[in-house]
Amino acid sequence: MKKLLVVIGLALAVPLWAEGYNLLLNPGFELWDTSSTGQDSMPKYWHLYIRGTGGGVSGSVAKVPGYEGFGVKIAVVGDTSGYDASFYHYVNRIDTLPFANDTFLVSIWVKENSANIGGRLYCYWQDSAGNNVGSAVYSSYSANSSEWQEISFKTVRPANAVTFKYDFRIYKYATTEDSVYLDNAYFGPLVVSVSERVNFDLRVPEIVFNSLPVEFSVNRALNINISLYGADGRKIGDLYSGMVNGTYKNEFSMKELKSGVYFVDVRGEGVNRQYKVIKF
Secondary structure (H helix, E strand, O other): OOOOOOOOOOOOOOOOEEEOOOOOOOOOOOOEEEOOOOOEEEEOOOEEEEOOHHHOOEEEEEEEEOOOOEEEEEEEEOOOOOOOEEEEEEEOOHHHOOOOOOEEEEEEEEEEOOOOEEEEEEEEEEOOOOOEEEEEEEOOOOOOOOOOEEEEEEEEOOOOOOEEEEEEEEEEOOOOOEEEEEEEEEEEEEEEOOOOOOOEEEEOOOOEOOEEEEEEEEEEEEEEEEEEEEOOOOEEEEEEEEEEEEEEEEEEEOOOOOOEEEEEEEEEOOEEEEEEEEEO
């Protein structure tokens, strides 16, 4: 889990190829549903499926220290043909996003407690009816190690896909109880850095009295579009569209918006930046 140090935060693009912003909800597993006894039972927005339960396979989820902050421990007992458990999350309405046709990065941090267990990202694009579009897209298997490692792959959305099923599959090689540990899941666009022809400097904002200050500067005149999107991909509105030459500074009201995750998209010639915004 990556700690939130300010009320509103931005995930900034890094030069060359880098993570843009994360479309997964609760990717660091910091938010948990609780059972009737008040115990943390499952990370919010995530699901666990156990295969072969009739053949003696069982599994459990626990909140544990992760790569950063909290993480997820998934313990599996038993072994069946193929994968034994699936830890997954759906991302919907991807086709409505301004970067829907860009290349996406899929990644997660993982470690294992023994050589009897392993895993990999094994995901599907889906259409509006929930049917898989094309073949699975997947990473290599995690290495057998008690040290944290990141596994990842890149993918491009098929033309008629609207949903991405983010899925970490777990494979057992013995009937004993063994565990994998997961943290910092990521699914989002690979963002090309700002062109060298443009100097783009943005001051990281924080919410002040329900207002979102946005301030940045460019070294030449550019047509800039600033839009706000919800976590579900719905476009809330255009914050600004026009010419900027030098410094741009404005404040946008967040008063009518509910608490949650939002995305600010800034685009222009030589500028392609997305920022993750959290309102508490």
